Amino acid sequence: MKKVPLSVLIAIFILTFYSLSALYVINAEKFLLRQIVYTIIGIVTLFAVSSINFRVLRYYTVFLYVVTFVLLISVFLIGVVTNGARRWINLFGLFSIQPSEFAKITLILMLAWIFEGKYTNFKKFMLGLISILPFVLVVFLQPDMGTSLVYAFIFFIFIAFFLPLKYSLSIVAGAVAMIPFLPKILKPYQIARILTFFNPYRDPLGSGYNVLQSVIAFGSGRLSGNGFQKSLMTHLGFVPVQYADFIFSAIGEMWGFVGVIIILLSFLYLFYFIVRSITLTGNTFGKGIALGVFAMFLFQAFVNMGMNIGIMPVTGVPLPFLSFGGSATITDLIALGLVVSVYNFKDELSYGERL
Amino acid sequence: MAKQKFDKVYFLYFLILVFFLTISLRSYFLTVIQGNYYYELSTYRSVRIMEIQPMRGRILDRNGVVLAEDIPSYSVAVIIDFVKNPDVEFTLLSKVISISKDQIKEKIKKANLPSYEEVVIKRNISDKERVFIEENSDSLPGIFVKTDFIRYYPFKEIGAAFIGYVGPVTLDDIKTDNYYGVNDVVGKQGLELQYEKYLRGVKGKKEVIVDASGRITKVIFEQPSIPGNDIYLTIDIKVQENLEKIVGDRTGVAIAIDPKTASIIAIVSHPTFDPNLLVKGISDKEYNDLLSKNAFINRAVQSRFPPGSTFKSLTLITALENNVITENTVINCGPYLTIGGRNFKDWIYPSAFGKQTASIALANSSDVFFYKLGLLTGVDRLSEMGKTLQISELTGIDLPFEVKGIIPSKEWKKEAFNEEWYLGDTANMSIGQGYVSLTPIEVASFYQLIANNGIGLVPHFISKVVSPNSKIIFEYTPKIRVEYKFKENTLKVLKDGLEGVANKPSMSIIKVNGMSVCAKTGTAEVGDKEENVHHWLVAFAPRDNPSALGLLFFEYSKFPYSSSLAPLMRDLLKNFF
Incomplete structure (x- = not known):
């Protein structure tokens, strides 16, 4: 059994500590124990996944893809509506899962598998597009714009990394050309969020409220934070959905700039570890897995933190390892486990390995 | 690659x-x-310093009957910072409090407060409204029911003219006195305004921590408020009620004063208003209706009228004090007097009073006699005496917005109209017409000075101020405003004349318990029409050492003669004995 590098575990423990500290102040009774359980399940999964040779996953990729897609569709049929979006399915009346979270992993495996294949660049691009498009659309309709953007970004990074520059450039150009059509595609609240992003004072009571409250809470932490007792904005619930999307503002208030830097350094180390895994493994499937996980974490961290500090629109993307949530936490740790597996099994061949 | x-x-x-x-x-x-x-910013949002409104002091009559007091009431207030969805919440709120969503927003805008301060949207909400808001508090974050007080006037219209009323502070109040905040009430009229500083009390303070819905989670510090002081008046509300009945629906004034102290026992100005309506909120229609009737003006202190024959006492005093005549001087009076080619008729015209001494002429209220007397005395000495006795000066009554009367002089006319003074002006002035005008309280004060043999006192309502812990913190002692030493005979002649008025057959009903009453009627012509008159009747009793003074005044009177007021005056004086 391969080991998970100690430095990776330390980074996870640091992030988990900050997450739990914030949840303790936000609403210990409601979130703390549950998040501890999710994290334990997640870490067990991390160890399990990291001891599997990632190469084996090739044979399950298509199967997982189909199962995930069925789950995503079933959300529409038997899903639970929360906050105006249908994202969860209830399993056996015991707990709810959010298939769109797990779908990130399936998608990463699928793209890694496609880009490892012996296709032309254009065919890789088309196959990738065909495989992610149903996921993006289904999730977008839940509606969950944030997660569908995560899928799209993962795909974009694959193209940018594996394909010649002209592909990524034409995608950027295409995205820019799409902007005038956005009002027709997006829901009114999504447009409001984007407008609010450009001017949060446009409607301080409406859609700008969350961001203003979040920024105030975040900034009020000053250099070293207000600690457990005096983080009033967090303690008294001034920031909406702070346990999930806005947990970073709680960390700002509680731990100040020092805490924020420690969290950023932990992420920095994890990103470094992932990029190292990409460069160390010669296996394109492995490179693809690590690359996808990198894209997923980077995008989510940047967009989520950015919206907490008022430089990104509100898009409902969880902050990896920090936001409350079972599906998200376990997905993050599985994803990291896959990277550890790529790192651990970089030199080993499995049966039928093509060099 | x-x-x-x-x-x-x-x-x-x-x-x-x-x-x-x-x-x-x-x-x-x-x-x-x-x-x-x-x-x-974050502490502003979570730590709030709240004012605790003190209970306003009560206003009580001389027997301790409550005329104005604070009773518990509920208001609905909004703190914008805690409102999650203004449109949805205000629409829900407007369904129950009958104030539209836009009006709510308007009120919040007008209050012009930081978004973490509370703005009162509606005071004195009903139990139904309160229960609705409390039951829906989860859907109405940032909207609260506040327990506070509302002013209550148990006697409604009775005494409203001097009690006054309270209302929301204005921006000027807030600017001039930093005691006030935007949600406060303040005395607007009458004694409520006059004694605001005694009544308002001291605000308390509460420092609390609130959650995101604005609900208090913890009280850090609390300093209780101190209720306002109670104001005891010299008013007797029973007498007040009787006087209101005497005035009835007519437009006019009734005043009852203790002449020895100038304590006001009752004072009526009609039409008037119900102060409870103003406190609870009055419709524009009702308000304009009251406004057009001048219901908010206390006619006793805020309106001037020609005093008519009640002014003859001053003409008589001036002539006697200046030795123009003596008590025995007889003047022969025809039916009219021609001055500058114009005939000045006596009221008895075409008949005539013939030869009269001063006291008989006063009892007859002979106009010709007083024209002659006035011409003999001269405008200068008349207005000089008016000044000496401070008849047209502010009486200093403890009510806001008192106005001053006018006793003209040559200089006054020159200034006001840029015209010379004519002898005809002197004649008119001598009988209380022409340019002379006085407020009813000034006329009453003038007769108080006569009744009190030259010592004029400040008319007043207040008797004492009692703190919430029952300590007397102020007790009123009568204040002398004029002290004048009359010549020996002046008061005798004057009072003989005034007693003569009361002894006339048409007037003698005024003599309560057969006691000697001094009285003076007055009929003031207004405008050109002869039927447009104000009627006056002022009286004090008994003649020596009087203990009662009453004044009745009816604007555009419907009575045939001023003597028709005698039975009403009798009812008024009866309250004293």
């Missing part, structure tokens, strides 16, 4: 760098550079 991939890994490092620099620099800016600002 290999070189290209090498480059792309650096692209990934580049992305990490962008991420790290963007987030860390922005975080540095928010926490380290602007941290204190946000920290202050």
